[in-house]
Amino acid sequence: IAGITQAPTSQILAAGRRMTLRCTQDMRHNAMYWYRQDLGLGLRLIHYSNTAGTTGKGEVPDGYSVSRANTDDFPLTLASAVPSQTSVYFCASSDTGDSTDTQYFGPGTRLTVL
Amino acid sequence: GQNIDQPTEMTATEGAIVQINCTYQTSGFNGLFWYQQHAGEAPTFLSYNVLDGLEEKGRFSSFLSRSKGYSYLLLKELQMKDSASYLCAARDSNYQLIWGAGTKLIIKP
Numbered sequence A: 001i002a003g004i005t006q007a008p009t010s011q012i013l014a015a016g017r018r019m020t021l022r023c024t025q026d027m028r029h030n031a032m033y034w035y036r037q038d039l040g041l042g043l044r045l046i047h048y049s050n051t052a053g054t055t056g057k058g059e060v061p062d063g064y065s066v067s068r069a070n071t072d073d074f075p076l077t078l079a080s081a082v083p084s085q086t087s088v089y090f091c092a093s094s095d096t097g098d099s100t101d102t103q104y105f106g107p108g109t110r111l112t113v114l
Numbered sequence B: 001g002q003n004i005d006q007p008t009e010m011t012a013t014e015g016a017i018v019q020i021n022c023t024y025q026t027s028g029f030n031g032l033f034w035y036q037q038h039a040g041e042a043p044t045f046l047s048y049n050v051l052d053g054l055e056e057k058g059r060f061s062s063f064l065s066r067s068k069g070y071s072y073l074l075l076k077e078l079q080m081k082d083s084a085s086y087l088c089a090a091r092d093s094n095y096q097l098i099w100g101a102g103t104k105l106i107i108k109p
Helices: none
Strands: A004-007 A010-013 A019-025 A031-037 A044-049 A064-066 A076-078 A087-094 A109-113 B003-005 B009-013 B018-025 B032-037 B044-049 B053-057 B060-065 B070-075 B084-091 B097-099 B103-108
Touching: A004 A087, A019 A031, A019 A087, A019 A109, A044 A064, B003 B084, B003 B097, B009 B018, B018 B032, B018 B084, B018 B103, B032 B060, B032 B070, B044 B053, B044 B060, B044 B070, B070 B084
Parallel strands: A010 A109, B009 B103
Antiparallel strands: A004 A019, A019 A076, A031 A044, A031 A087, A064 A076, A087 A109, B003 B018, B018 B070, B032 B044, B032 B084, B053 B060, B060 B070, B084 B097, B084 B103
């Protein structure tokens, strides 16, 4: 593994189903993020984690939950999917010890909720 | 509220120069980022400015004026592979990134 991986690449999901999007990084970055990207809108932060064991809410957290049991993994769960959660989901990570704290992105998961 | 404005779409010619502008309004300021995103792919980091002035990196340069809440990305010697969306993001006082919707750059031969 090099960088950030996400799984699945794409998924079609029935409304009401539970879904977990996986994100793993091998850069030992302490901070991780989940964004959604919708046409015509900027990336919107769903949840973040500044370090293993801690999480925080972003701009659009409703309907989503996260956990950060260790440094490498940051799964995003949709407890009961709704069509408005159809989007492309990007996971990112950053080294908050670096002066720029630049975020690096995974390849994304394209999710369709019907 | 917090806001990032950048043009929706721009067109330029291969070999030419293009400037993509970005204005921002954030609660506090801790840096300005530019990312490139090809269709169907992840955003990739291009540049970071935290002090006023021009940062040059090969064919790409980025400028920041904190007093005006303004940045631009300058792309020189345009190549077809530069066709992509360019995302501007400002980091606020909580160290969260506020993202613009992106500027789709179309390069014509």
